[in-house]
Amino acid sequence: MRRLTVPWTGLTRRRRHRFAPLVVLAAALGVTGGLYTALAPSPHAEAASGVSTASIDQGRGLFLRNCSSCHGLNAEGSSDGPTLIGVGAAAVDFQVGTGRMPAANVGPQIVKKRPSFDAQQTAALAAYVASLAPGPAIPDKSQLDYTNSDIAKGGEIYRTNCAMCHNFAGSGGALTLGKFAPALRGTSPRHMYEAMITGPQSMPVFSDSTMPAKDKREIIAFLRNSAKEPGPGGLSLGKIGPVSEGGVGWLFGLGALIACAVWLGAKAR
Amino acid sequence: MAMLEKAAAQVGGTIDDRFGAAGWIKKTARKVFPDHWSFMLGEIALYSFIILLLTGTFLTLWFQPSQSEVVYHGAYTPLQGLKMSQAYESTLRISFDVRGGLIMRQIHHWAALIFVSAMVVHLCRIFFTGAFRKPRETNWIIGTILLTLALIEGLAGYSLPDDLLSGTGLRITEGVLLSLPLVGTYLSYFLFGGQFPGDDLIARLYTAHVLLIPGIFLALITVHVMLVWYQKHTQYPLPGRTEKNAVGYPFFPVYTAKAGGFFFITFGVTALLSSVATINPIWLFGPYKPGEVSDGTQPDWYMGFLEGSLRMMPPWEIRAWGYTVPMNVLVPALIVPGFMFTALGLYPFIERWVTGDDREHHILDRPRNVPTRTGLGVLAISFWLILLAGGANDLFAITFHLSINSITRAFQVLIIVIPPISYVVTKRICLGLQRRDREKVLHGRETGIIQRLPDGEMIEVHEPISDTEKWMLTQHLSRRPLELEPDTDDNGIPRRRLLLSKARARVSRFYFEDRVEPPTPAEVREIETSGHH
Numbered sequence: 001m002r003r004l005t006v007p008w009t010g011l012t013r014r015r016r017h018r019f020a021p022l023v024v025l026a027a028a029l030g031v032t033g034g035l036y037t038a039l040a041p042s043p044h045a046e047a048a049s050g051v052s053t054a055s056i057d058q059g060r061g062l063f064l065r066n067c068s069s070c071h072g073l074n075a076e077g078s079s080d081g082p083t084l085i086g087v088g089a090a091a092v093d094f095q096v097g098t099g100r101m102p103a104a105n106v107g108p109q110i111v112k113k114r115p116s117f118d119a120q121q122t123a124a125l126a127a128y129v130a131s132l133a134p135g136p137a138i139p140d141k142s143q144l145d146y147t148n149s150d151i152a153k154g155g156e157i158y159r160t161n162c163a164m165c166h167n168f169a170g171s172g173g174a175l176t177l178g179k180f181a182p183a184l185r186g187t188s189p190r191h192m193y194e195a196m197i198t199g200p201q202s203m204p205v206f207s208d209s210t211m212p213a214k215d216k217r218e219i220i221a222f223l224r225n226s227a228k229e230p231g232p233g234g235l236s237l238g239k240i241g242p243v244s245e246g247g248v249g250w251l252f253g254l255g256a257l258i259a260c261a262v263w264l265g266a267k268a269r
Numbered sequence: 270m271a272m273l274e275k276a277a278a279q280v281g282g283t284i285d286d287r288f289g290a291a292g293w294i295k296k297t298a299r300k301v302f303p304d305h306w307s308f309m310l311g312e313i314a315l316y317s318f319i320i321l322l323l324t325g326t327f328l329t330l331w332f333q334p335s336q337s338e339v340v341y342h343g344a345y346t347p348l349q350g351l352k353m354s355q356a357y358e359s360t361l362r363i364s365f366d367v368r369g370g371l372i373m374r375q376i377h378h379w380a381a382l383i384f385v386s387a388m389v390v391h392l393c394r395i396f397f398t399g400a401f402r403k404p405r406e407t408n409w410i411i412g413t414i415l416l417t418l419a420l421i422e423g424l425a426g427y428s429l430p431d432d433l434l435s436g437t438g439l440r441i442t443e444g445v446l447l448s449l450p451l452v453g454t455y456l457s458y459f460l461f462g463g464q465f466p467g468d469d470l471i472a473r474l475y476t477a478h479v480l481l482i483p484g485i486f487l488a489l490i491t492v493h494v495m496l497v498w499y500q501k502h503t504q505y506p507l508p509g510r511t512e513k514n515a516v517g518y519p520f521f522p523v524y525t526a527k528a529g530g531f532f533f534i535t536f537g538v539t540a541l542l543s544s545v546a547t548i549n550p551i552w553l554f555g556p557y558k559p560g561e562v563s564d565g566t567q568p569d570w571y572m573g574f575l576e577g578s579l580r581m582m583p584p585w586e587i588r589a590w591g592y593t594v595p596m597n598v599l600v601p602a603l604i605v606p607g608f609m610f611t612a613l614g615l616y617p618f619i620e621r622w623v624t625g626d627d628r629e630h631h632i633l634d635r636p637r638n639v640p641t642r643t644g645l646g647v648l649a650i651s652f653w654l655i656l657l658a659g660g661a662n663d664l665f666a667i668t669f670h671l672s673i674n675s676i677t678r679a680f681q682v683l684i685i686v687i688p689p690i691s692y693v694v695t696k697r698i699c700l701g702l703q704r705r706d707r708e709k710v711l712h713g714r715e716t717g718i719i720q721r722l723p724d725g726e727m728i729e730v731h732e733p734i735s736d737t738e739k740w741m742l743t744q745h746l747s748r749r750p751l752e753l754e755p756d757t758d759d760n761g762i763p764r765r766r767l768l769l770s771k772a773r774a775r776v777s778r779f780y781f782e783d784r785v786e787p788p789t790p791a792e793v794r795e796i797e798t799s800g801h802h
């Protein structure tokens with residue numbers, strides 16, 4: 001086997017390792033792949049970004065077994081589920097990652113439950129659906145990095161766009177006909193981001209053109225902060241507004257006072 | 270008692286030496302107050318009011334009733350750098366930067382909730398025991414005004430911080446004003462000082478909240494309590510208590526000590542609640558912006574019945590002469606509460622008209638002995654409770670996974686069906702209790718012991734009740750329906766106001782047709798002399 005000499009790798013002759021060629025090959029493939037990803041027409045955009053065909057194949061297998069009954073053999077949709085062509089990896093990651101898919105219940109809204117698939121299987125399903133047509137991709141680490149985001153601004157954007165359904169503190173709220181916007185306290189930043197870009201069920205889509213990625217991170221920063229914020233005033237009473245306060249006022253305020261009055265009245269005798 | 274009298278005399282003496290008012294002081298100190306826990310409900314309201322005055326004064330030291338815009342730079346980072354009104358900013362400052370400010374805010378707000386709830390329960394006590402009868406109708410009217418004012422005072426106070434929830438509440442208030450035909454627009458323009466939200470509203474509400482309404486409150490509460498003093502307190506029936514005396518403890522020192530102690534209990538409970546549980550966390554709501562709104566925006570509970578009334582009303586509108594009259598706002602927000610409070614205020618006069626009773630009453634009714642009144646009271650309460658629940662329909666939906674549309678539909682049906690059912694059921698229960706009382710007087714208390722007579726017959730042993738209890742169960746008057754007067758008077762001349770008297774006879778029959786008479790002394794004596802059973 002003839003040894004390849006690759007001066008620009010920076011490896012000196014003396015330190016040349018016998019696996020070096022393989023590394024170089026992989027690097028070359030990577031670069032080519034990367035270039036291809038950047039330049040090629042988008043259909044395979046996500047498939048190529050680090051996802052192997054093996055993964056797509058595994059995803060197709062999982063899809064046929066678990067999803068095709070509703071979404072059709074080629075994800076073209078059926079009377080029981082919409083088409084998934086073009087919904088993107090983000091939608092699958094959100095739906096499967098929060099346990100909403102595969103759908104099971106027959107309520108007015110498909111609800112969150114324990115996910116049926118592990119992270120690797122979810123990624124495979126996402127890769128398969130993404131390979132069918134381009135769509136919103138799963139946000140990467142940098143897109144989700146909200147550590148330097150402005151919480152106050154996030155709060156403002158949240159109150160303008162989301163509070164009417166999810167309540168001022170992300171406690172959730174009722175919509176019409178038994179549908180509801182869920183509480184957002186336990187939701188991971190990734191699923192928050194994906195919910196915004198895919199707009200599950202009755203939720204509107206907040207695409208990057210209407211709401212820049214920076215705003216989304218600010219919302220996430222606001223929601224994460226509000227979920228872990230200690231209540232300066234004591235028990236939060238569910239953060240649902242005056243209704244729980246009224247109940248507590250009657251029960252523990254007036255109720256306690258009437259108990260005292262009865263006690264004082266009994267003492268008189 | 271001798272010791273108490275001595276104490277009263279001593280105080281009288283001490284003050285008399287200086288001010289020469291021995292007679293008045295002595296009389297005052299020895300004034301007797303009947304005692305019962307339900308007589309302390311009004312006190313809870315009174316003490317909550319005092320707590321509101323104290324904490325409210327503290328808050329005025331920092332609150333800025335202004336809608337001019339500022340940028341927030343206070344201690345609460347999640348709002349850092351946002352534009353907001355001075356009112357909101359100063360409320361945040363009270364919550365986070367003023368020492369003890371947050372607890373004061375929380376005491377103020379919890380006390381407000383307790384204040385109104387105590388008034389409501391106090392009112393129920395007055396109603397169900399008939400304490401509103403002559404000569405206390407004036408105090409009933411004052412009470413109704415106080416309750417109405419309390420709702421307005423609460424709405425004004427709730428709106429002051431200018432946060433997202435209170436702004437939404439004001440928006441609804443504006444909608445209600447606008448729904449008034451002809452004058453609505455002007456009224457709204459006048460109140461808000463221009464287009465909603467305007468720049469003047471907070472300042473105006475502030476004046477009403479800290480000056481105008483509390484002033485009226487102080488005056489009315491003073492008259493209210495003075496009247497209790499001069500008319501003497503009512504008392505529950507017991508042997509020895511008559512319409513002409515008042516049996517209880519002297520004002521000083523017993524009543525003063527108890528009342529003083531109860532003030533501190535009220536303050537203590539309110540303060541404890543305020544240190545444990547958050548109320549109105551305005552920092553979570555954010556500043557008011559006309560374009561923003563939060564899901565499930567509810568008012569404080571005492572306005573909840575109006576919210577429910579609005580949410581329950583079908584979307585009806587009347588279009589006429591180029592105007593649109595939004596019945597879906599006008600009816601639930603003005604006509605329904607208007608009717609409720611008018612009926613409340615007029616009730617003593619309605620009952621007096623029905624009974625034709627012009628005597629004074631100082632002995633209270635047991636609710637069961639006036640079944641129709643008690644039934645009507647429960648009818649009103651059930652109506653109010655369904656409205657209140659309707660105001661939280663979204664929370665029912667989300668808690669029980671139901672459709673908000675079906676819940677609203679269900680409430681629309683319940684509000685019509687439940688009140689009459691409550692009336693009938695309550696009345697039947699009262700009559701049943703009265704029948705049991707009658708049995709008890711005539712045949713004694715059931716003991717549950719079964720005795721077998723020599724001839725094999727089984728009977729339950731009844732134990733005779735004490736004379737006191739007998740008196741208690743027979744002291745009340747059982748009213749009969751008014752007789753319809755003849756159409757013509759003695760001279761054959763047709764009576765005037767015939768229709769009115771007919772209506773009165775009919776209502777009287779509605780009130781008193783079903784009744785259980787207490788045993789007469791003759792009946793009791795007969796049973797006693799003929800031996801038991």
Ligand code: HEM
Pocket residue numbers: 307308309310311312314315316318388389391392395400401405408409410411412413415416490493494497501502503
């Ligand atoms: C600002 C709120 C109120 C305060 C501070 C207050 C205070 C009081 C107090 C301390 C008493 C004497 C003790 C008692 O019987 O409980 C009383 C009696 C009375 N209150 Fe009120 N009250 C308020 C609201 C109301 C309301 C809403 C009503 C009814 C619509 C009402 C009707 C009456 C009547 C008729 C009495 C005489 C009761 C009797 O002598 O048995 N009050 N009030």
